């Protein structure tokens with residue numbers, strides 16, 4: 001029976017090792033796997049690394065890295081655990097694996113970049129465990145979500161599911177703009193509110209529900225209607241993404257113009273009866289709302305608020321699609337619906353995608369903008 005030292009040198013003879021200098025050159029192309037224990041990871045790790053403790057490596061690796069040809073750099077504290085890990089990965093069919101000789105200790109000694117950000121608390125690790133298991137989110141992505149700030153325009157049909165799922169996902173700060181109070185006719189679809197909060201401001205009702213769901217989330221209520229007077233003040237509070245759940249044209253145009261001028265992506269959603277629409281307006285990278293509709297239609301052609309019936313679940317579907325886009329934007333993963341309008345027909349259960357082009361003559365984001373200040377359009381309801 002070989003002793004530990006003998007076994008280690010046997011394993012090291014079977015794997016490939018690189019030194020810290022070589023590893024640094026691979027930061028961009030290889031995935032770094034940290035196989036140490038939680039407390040070691042918490043004290044600092046290589047930026048961008050994925051944390052898989054040695055004891056969970058074999059059971060988790062296929063979920064984390066389905067591609068067996070992916071270039072992997074495995075490291076531990078000093079290069080022994082990672083050598084055994086590299087051997088195991090080779091046995092599992094991973095063909096492009098190297099172990100960092102000298103480990104994190106040598107990496108640090110060389111003065112190479114380290115991520116010292118305090119990781120998640122043990123409660124957060126438990127709460128977001130299903131996020132930590134997918135590499136597109138992981139510990140780093142979850143920390144990013146907790147630092148993210150999303151502004152919701154409206155705490156109604158679309159804002160309800162959006163605020164709940166954003167809060168559940170651990171988006172750390174949610175701003176909510178809404179001037180209304182909870183009315184009985186809202187409860188058919190606005191699930192962030194309840195019979196108990198009838199008559200109270202929607203922003204307060206939503207805040208209470210969200211904080212009961214997740215104390216990691218800070219809600220900033222704006223109990224006011226978005227206008228040309230307050231839009232700059234509210235947006236100046238600093239937002240990564242705007243989720244637009246507005247049900248009227250004046251707000252929709254204000255949000256659009258402000259987002260272009262403040263350079264904040266907008267996840268747009270709208271609903272009418274059985275039809276829903278979702279798209280992402282990302283300034284500088286695709287069309288804006290005015291590229292499609294340079295100005296609102298005349299009020300006599302728009303349906304009035306009272307006529308705007310809707311199947312109760314439809315805003316749930318559209319609002320969660322908006323949330324999916326908002327989370328992707330916050331995490332910087334996947335392909336957002338930029339330049340793509342997703343149409344949903346609830347009666348047929350049918351999704352259609354329409355490509356949208358940026359309009360070079362757009363009055364706001366075009367080459368020669370003609371609108372350079374906010375416009376308060378006359379109030380009427382939209383689809």
Ligand SMILES: [Zn+2]
Pocket residue numbers: 287288289290291292359362363364365366
């Ligand atoms: Zn435009």
